Amino acid sequence: MSEISDETDENILQPKSRAGLAAFGFVATATAGLFIVSSSFIAPALRKICLPFVPATDVQLKNVVSALKHPTKFGKSVVDIGSGDGRVVITVAKMGFSAVGYELNSWLVLYSKIQAITKGVASHATFKRMDLWKASYTKFDNVVIFGVDELMPNLEKKLIAELKPGSKVIACRFPFPNLPVTATHGKGVDTVWTYIV
Incomplete structure (x- = not known):
């Protein structure tokens, strides 16, 4: 009885774990991408004299x-x-x-x-x-x-x-x-x- 129950629990948890891993992977990838893109905009602000990007009117x-x-x-x-x-x-x-x-x-x-x-x-x-x-x-x-x-x-x-x-x-x-x-x-x-x- 306990073997069947353990197997059933494992089958129930497996899809949720995959969905959780996929969500974590998506969030981690999005965060890394956001960091890479935003760092090129933030880095100039850390220079001694900052020349920020402000579009010309x-x-x-x-x-x-x-x-x-x-x-x-x-x-x-x-x-x-x-x-x-x-x-x-x-x-x-x-x-x-x-x-x-x-x-x-x-x-x-x-x-x-x-x-x-x-x-x-x-x-x-x-x-x-x-x-x-x-x-x-x-x-x-x-x-x-x-x-x-x-x-x-x-x-x-x-x-x-x-x-x-x-x-x-x-x-x-x-x-x-x-x-x-x-x-x-x-x-x-x-x-x-x-x-x-």
Whole structure:
């Protein structure tokens, strides 16, 4: 009698155990995936100077386009430092620029590459996973940066040291502390400052 009872109990428990293991496996996999994806967004916040991903507003994008209106005068190469979701790079590539986006977040780089392909500008818009301090800016005619206040003084020194004379720098959200402003577009949080190095 007890043997039958034990066997019956084992048969009853087995499906529940499999369902429990499957649920545990699903939760563990989802948690690991969430950690992997979110860590690439959180890691930049742990750096000494954080450059968070905040998408450009439509007005900011329009002001950047206004600042870059004359590609023949300043050359046709653009780098967007901290390119995020790739909107700036894709937009200026449509204008005829050869545009590169440097971004530390590998998921945003992948997303931007897919967007460039779907928008038909992959030949003019490229994205690289790159630390802005390790990148070289010597080959670019135009630079776009959506920066943060703490970043701007050191980035200003780096750009002055590396850019060709006559290069255009467009700063969004925060201006550079020492470079003389040659033009502004927009106002308030949407202000874009233009500098000629």
